[in-house]
Amino acid sequence: MECRNCGIRELVLFADLHEQDFALIHLPIEEIRFEPSAALFHVGDDGDAVFTIRDGLLKLVQYLPDGTQRIVRLVGPGAVVGLEVLAGQPYQHTAVALQPALVCRIRQQVVDRLNRETPRLYRQLMAKWHASVNLADECLTELNTGTARQRMARLFLHLLADDPDGSCRFLRREDVGALLSVTTETACRVVADFKRAGLVREEGDNLFRCDRGGLRAAALGERSAD
Amino acid sequence: MECRNCGIRELVLFADLHEQDFALIHLPIEEIRFEPSAALFHVGDDGDAVFTIRDGLLKLVQYLPDGTQRIVRLVGPGAVVGLEVLAGQPYQHTAVALQPALVCRIRQQVVDRLNRETPRLYRQLMAKWHASVNLADECLTELNTGTARQRMARLFLHLLADDPDGSCRFLRREDVGALLSVTTETACRVVADFKRAGLVREEGDNLFRCDRGGLRAAALGERSAD
C-alpha cells in the first residue's frame, strides 16, 4: 500500500512522516472495505491493529447490562479507531459501518516501531488520541444535553459538517435513539416535527436537505413559531 | 522533586522509567496544592504542562452556549489531565478541585524529550490517553443513560470505587446535576429518595455511607419495594 501517496495523507497518522520514514514500515498496510451493518471489530476482541478511516461513517458501540446498544460516537474520514490496542487493551467498542466504509489497517507493531525510530509520528499520535477524547466530549455536551429537539438539531448539524449543499445522509431511527439517549419513537417524532417545521426535507431514502439556520436556532432551544 | 520515589509511582506517567531515564528530566516537576473551587486551568488557556493527580478529586468542565456548566468527567489520583497540550492544543476544559487536591505539574518539554530519548514513556503515555477516553465513554454510558435514579446510583458506585467502608464524600447538588444531566432539584430529590429507601445514609456533611447491593440494584432500574 502506497501510504506516501495517500489521497488523505494530510489527515492521517502518517501525515508528518518523511520519505525515509516509510522504509520503517515493514508490514503491509491493508485496505479494508466493508458494507453497512458489518463490524470492523467487536468489543472485547484482542486486536493488534489500529484503523484509519478513509471513507464512510462508523458507529462505536458499547452494550449496556440489559443488552441494548449505546452509541458512544460516530467517526468518519481521518479518524483513527482502535487506538486502545496501543495501550495493550482489547477493543473497547464494537465498530459498525453505517455507510460503505474504507479503512486502512495498521498493525500495532508498525506504530510501535515508527514511534521508536522516528520522532515524527509522535505529534500525530497525540493528535489522534486528542481527537478521540474531543469527539467523546462533544458527544456528551452536544448530543446528550438539552431536549430531544436540541440534540436532534445538533446531530443534523454534525452530519452536515461542511457539506456545501447542506444535505446529508441520516441514520436509522434506532441508531439516532442510541446516540441521543432517547427512544426510537421519540427520535421518529422529532424528525417528523423537523420536517413539518421545514427544518429538514427528505429528498431520498434517509437523505436530507437541511436548513442550517433553523437547525442552529433549534439547537439553542428555540421553537419555530408556526 | 523526587519522582523516582513517588508514593504513587506505579500509577503515574513515569511508572515504567528506569533509573537512567530520570536524568532526562531537565525541568523541575512542580507540586501544586489547591483547595475546593480553585481552578487548575481554564478552558482555552494555552498550556505548556500536563498534570498528574496525586490526591483529591477534580471536575473537568465545559460551558454551554447559555453559560451553564457541563461536567464532562471526574478525575482522581493517577489520572493525567491536560494531555491535549501534547497535541499542541489549548486546554479543552476548566479543571476545578472538588476536594483538596495535590497535583504534579510536568512541563510539555519534559514529556516530549522523554518520549524522544527513551522508549519507556510511550506505553504509559498510551495508557493515560486511553484512560481519558475510557473515562469519557464511561461518563456517557453510566452517568448519562437511564433514569435519574439509575444515574445517581451509578455515580455513588463510582465515588465509592473500592472504599472498604462503602462510604464516600459526595458532591454539591449543582455539580451532581451538571454531571448527570439533570436539574439541581431532581438531583436533590433523588438523593432524598435514596436516603428514605436506606440506600445511603448521611454521616456528616456530604459524607455518605452506602449500601452497595442496593445501589447496584437501583443502577439496573429496580425500585426498592419499601
Add this chain to the structure above:
DNA sequence: CGCACCCTTGAAATTACTCAAGTTCAGTGG
C-alpha cells in the same frame, strides 16, 4: 403471498423540569 424490518403515530403513564417558597447554616456586622 407472507415475513421481517423499519418507520410512524396515538393515547396513557411516567419522569423530569419549572417556578416558587421555605430551610439550614456559616459568616458578618451591629
Add this chain to the structure above:
DNA sequence: CCACTGAACTTGAGTAATTTCAAGGGTGCG
C-alpha cells in the same frame, strides 16, 4: 449575643417532555 445575609439544599405543585405500550403502514425479499 443576635439579627442579617448569602449560598446551598430541600420540598411542593403544576406543567412539559419523554417513555411506554399498542397498533398500523411501507418496502424488500424469499
